[in-house]
Amino acid sequence: MMADLATYVLTALGLVFFVAGTVGLLRFPDTFSRLHALTKADNLGLGFIALGIAFQTETWAQLAMLALIWALALLAAGTVAQLVARAALATTQEEE
Amino acid sequence: MVLTPALGAHYTCPMDKIFLKAAFHRAMLFAGGWLVLTNAQHDALAPGLGVSIAATWLSLRLLPARHPVMLWRLARHLPRFVAGSLKGGVDVALRAFSPRMRLNPGWIEVSCDLPDGARAALGGELSLMPGTLAAGSAEGKLLVHLLDTDAGHDTAIPREAAYIAALIGRRSQQA
Incomplete structure (x- = not known):
């Protein structure tokens, strides 16, 4: 019962951050600011959702799998944000 | 073999130690990842051994072990990282939702003598x-993009650089 409640609250919080990331993507003025919103907010959203689902796991293996998924997504977010920013910077410099 | 023993020993020994340590740590990391992904099923163990060895070899080729990255240091860094990314996500979410949307984007260059x-x-x-x-x-x-140049977010950069430097066993060299 308590575990279910934790799952509801945490996954809902995660969704709020995903919405925030999308709102930022739509509202922020330029590519780089939008990248801020996507990487940071989505990373946190996934973290909260993973944490929420963690309360439903039955084995340590499932818990480890969730942690691994979050870690890999985190690694990818940090790396891809840099790559997109670098590419966008090169494009804007070419246009100038 | 005739060589200057002191010099030779000093030169080769730490490098070999760093290499072996890095190989061991990375192999553990890859093997751990495989075990988690496959739920440690018995028939996945043999391919996992091959995959871990191949991944370690590739990783050492792509990112040679010049500095020892210690897993326990990485683990010790985790709470700070989680706290920071929590703050980062909340900050950007508040800005996205706020009607005024206080943004003042800008660039700064940070000198950084860390390896690649x-x-x-x-x-x-x-x-x-x-x-x-x-x-x-x-x-x-x-090159660092700042979401709000007035918010003083850039003060965190030297601190983060020092943390990363410490992860590879270096003392802080960031001004």
Whole structure:
């Protein structure tokens, strides 16, 4: 019962951050600011959702799998944000 | 073999130790990842051994072990990282939802004498911290985009650089 409640609250919080990331993507003025919103907010959203689902796991293996998924997504977010920013910077410099 | 023993020993020994340590740590990391992904099923163990060895070999080729990255240091860094990315996500979410949307984007260049791999790690880390986003580096300087140049987010950059430097066993060299 308590575990279910934790799952509801945490996954809902995660969704709020995903919405925030999308709102930022739509509202922020330029590519780089939008990248801020996507990487940071989505990373946190996934973290909260993973944490929420963690309360439903039955084995340590499932818990480890969730942690691994979050870690890999985190690694990818940090790396891809840099790559997109670098590419966008090169494009804007070419246009100038 | 005739050589200057003291010099030779000093030169080769730490390098070999760093290499072996790095190989061991990375192999553990890859093997651990495989075990988690496959639920440690028995018939997945043999391929996992091959995959771990291949991944370690590839990793040592792509990112040679010049500096010892210690897993326990990485683990010790985790709470700070989680706290920072929490702040980063909340900060950007508040800005996105706020009607006034206080943004003042701008760029700064940060001199950074970390080696390539560590610099990429710093860039990735900064991209998840409040208000900073790395966009690669030019001439040894890290290009950082600030979401709000008035918010003082850039003060965190030297601190993060020092953390990353400590991860590879270096003392802080960031001004």
